[in-house]
Amino acid sequence: MKPKIHLISFLDNDIQLFNDDCMNVFSNIPNNSISLIVTSPPYCMGKEYENITDDINSFINLNSKVIKESIRVLKNGGSLCWQTGFHVKNSISIPLDIIIYNIVEKINRELEDKDKLILHNRIVWTFGHGLNSEKRFSGRYETILWFTKGNEYSFDLDSIRIPQKYPGKKYSRGKKAGEYSGNPLGKNPSDVWDIPNVKANHVEKTSHPCQFPVAIPQRLIKALTKPGDWVMDPFLGSGTTAVAAVLEKRRFIGSEIKKEYIEICKERIEKAIDGSILVRPDVPVSEPDLKQKVAQKPKEFKW
Ligand SMILES: C[S@@+](CC[C@H](N)C(=O)[O-])C[C@H]1O[C@@H](n2cnc3c(N)ncnc32)[C@H](O)[C@@H]1O
Secondary structure, X not given: OOOEEEEEOOOOOOEEEEXXXXXXXXXXXXXXXXXXXXXXXXXXXXXXXXXXXXXXXXHHHHXXXXXHHHHHHEEEEEEEEEEEOEEEEOOEEEEHHHHHHHHHHHHHOOOXXXXXXXXXXXXXXXXXXXOOXXXXXXXXXXXXXXXXXXXXXXXXXXXXXXXXXXXXXXOOOOOOOOOEOOOOOOEOOOOEEEOOOOOOXXXXXXXXXXXXXXXXXXXHHHHHOOOOOEEEEOOOOOOHHHHHHHHOOOEEEEEOOOHHHHHHHHHHHHHHHHOOOOOOOOOOOOOXXXXXXXXXXXXOOOO
């Protein structure tokens, strides 16, 4: 079956969405053409978009194929960012980023140095809310592995700086005594990102069961690409990476196997283009207002 392609008019029609298996889409992309691939693959543990028989071996097989193709289509100096959490079945947790790292190491053994993936950060994405466990510590983070193809790459730190907690802090001694110690453009966001996850009342929520927030691909796109570069997401879901690419004026190619999700992607991209999309701004999570009743401890609470 020929893949269904949706071209959306933006940057000369350079938003391409395929309602197809990503491996078919990769087979039509030339070598060394994409600047950034950012995705969150299926965790293969029985979600509504997965086969009931999927298991950790399905995860390894799928990601081995997709990462191999990703390296082929990435430009030298391009980035690959893989967002994953844990594969949990029968109370047994497998950290998927370790599996991904091992897959990359295995593929690297077959590659020339200039094409090997080099890991730069294991970003911890932490969020304040989620399911509360009774039998283990409640999970409040997932990770993003950021690799580049080869070790020559650019990183636009100034585009993703965040406000300092104490911007008025000054050097107390030495040659710079009395000067502000922080960068006036803000600080490096570090490798721990506190960004709310997309739950029921989040402004970005669609009917897709597993969205990541726009701020995640948006930070990566700003830091790792330039306007006009090609960004790809092979597992589009609700199209969050595409939305971030449009907001940052990058070209985009993505694939999603389920038709109902492609429809959500199209709608979100159109809203991103006409400026009506609702996105949580990438600002620090606010502290609770202790004057609000919900932030006060009821007297029957024992802690
Ligand atoms: C974890 S979700 C991605 C969610 C996305 N990051 C978002 O914010 O909406 C993974 C998606 O990959 C899709 N998918 C699974 N296998 C695929 C394949 N072989 N090719 C393309 N898409 C696939 C699933 O239908 C699912 O929507």
